[in-house]
Amino acid sequence: MRILLCSVLILFRFTVRGTALPEDSLEEKFHTWTPEFRYDYTYHHGIRGWLKLHHVPANFAEAGNRCKYEGGELATPLDLEMLEAMKDTLIGETYQSVFIGVHSIFSYGDYYSIKGVPLGRMPLSWTKWGPSFDIDKRCVVFFQNGTITNDYCNKAGHPYICYKRHENETLSICGTIDKDYMYVPDLDTCYKIHARRTTWRDAFMTCSAEGAHLLVINSEKEMKSVVNLAKPFPRDIQIDLFAGFVDLNKAGQWTTIHGVPLEESGFAIWNTGEPNNSGKTEYCGSFQYSTGYNDELCDKKMGFVCEKKKDSLLPATGKPSRILTDQFIIFKKG
Template identity: 25%
Template sequence: MDFSREAAQSLSFTALCSVSECVQRQYHFINERKTWTEAQRYCREKYTDLATVDHMNDMNELKKSVNYGGVQFVWIGLQKTGRDEWQWSSGEAALYLNWATGQPEGRDDCAMMFNGTFEDLPCSDARHFICNNTNTGLIFVNQLKSWRDAQNYCRQNHIDLVSVRNQNESEQVEQLINIVVGTTNSPKSQVWINLFRVRDSWQWSDQSNSIFRYWDTGEPTNSGGGENCTAVNAQGKWFDVSCINQYSFVCHEDKLIVIRENLTWSEALRYCRQNHVDLVSVHSEEIQRRVMNVVKRASTAAVWLETVCYQNWAPGNGTSEEDCEDAVRSGAVQSGGDQRWISRPEHDKLNFICSRY
């Protein structure tokens, strides 16, 4: 991986997908009054699950699907679970956590890397930081910023704060610090990474990593206790309510579907084109997040994909940018771990992901 110092000229931020591309779910309004659990069961039997919402594009699509005539609230798939965990801000679960001795202390919500290990700090602390850039690799930024300001800076000028998801990525960060700072013991070598603590007691029914929330002012209130499920009003605002209330509800149908049959890559491609639309093609960060959510349902360690021009290859896998010009190329994504792309012989038999759009 190439390393570089921060350039003076900032890069412009470009959206990774159009509105039509980013809406990857189809919403179905069910005008039957059920408890949250009954609605969840219905959606899982008929569609994919109770509605998950990733961003405002999804929220707007959900609102369009609902006929609010005489309906006060509709259920969506958000429920209180007591979640408290560390994750990468891309939404990936943090499976590699190389904490220093005695860390994390449990008080703070943002992580820095120092001497190859992680420490938790108040997010308001000022530290140097490292950005990831698809073209130039890792960028050491010689500025002191809070974790949130550092994240915003990286997202506006590069891709994101650096993620350290395995030993190989850890060594790359340490190598850059040694090149730029000259030592790993300097205060300047204490750098923010993309890891933060989610103290969010709410979880989506389909186990999606979406951290999008659209609560009404003052919500959630847990008024009287036991308000552990989420309903949406006609304005699209969210309220916490008792799960035993009976409301109409919204199901979603993923436009990506995991097929739990073991086929070669060519067989998987043929299956998707005959029964759906195509093997999934990952060409944006948004679709990569969708793939990461649905691939957990696979029964094989890796899952077939089609053309993959949004680069997320595991170290030692993948190929060059020029190959994105090829009409069709095979690839696989890990169903566990950090869900990176890997190369597999096309005669291997794996589960696969079809696109319905």
């Protein structure tokens, strides 16, 4: 009894499976817990968020889009903590520069972040030779020493850094914070119908950035499941959706994006009269509502379907990298 009177026990029990703890939680404060987002992003406690260095160069718009599709944005050093985290991300890399989320696209010389923060409010300085006076160089690149210069937005390609702020999202059963992915238990697979119209190549990139891939139908059962998922969408979207198969060599040999001949993929039902290669320019595949496959112009803009495995964004073990399960932290007074 005296022990109970002399000791104050504070019991914390956590059962965390990819969920976020309150911002002032002790685990976050003392860096004993890492929230989950996706395996290819690194969490930085100092900025309460994740960073990812993309090694493959892209222009400014492409870089911004991929960051967005991955669930983040182009990283911008708005404060010293972010500046240091971005510099650390580039340690050991041989890149001369990377794109960041700062530009003067709207008005030459007026540099702002993608969120509208003026350059003068950021802890950044130009390189010793200053900004270029070429009026077409309107996007900012960042060096490992923390200095910046301007370069072409579309002509030049640079690596880039994406940032995702920790906002207490939870991973769904689909292993993503994207709530638009729908789980189909019978297939143990997740799907997302994109109503945004775009080209086949951009659709492929979007699915890839989301940790998924363009839809590859492997059975009639899967076909019917996708049809059901598409029913709530406008008829003009669901009637024709890009899917994951192509005539890559333009020789009438259709294969899935996984390199499997379409006839061996488990589902190869074409719409009546298809494929017809109308105009000798239809080399990308689409799925027409309740009827079958169609060949389409790759540059035509249509909706599309992404297909995702539950563990595609998790570490190689298939489980979140750090889980606190049924752990107790006890504080004793005195």
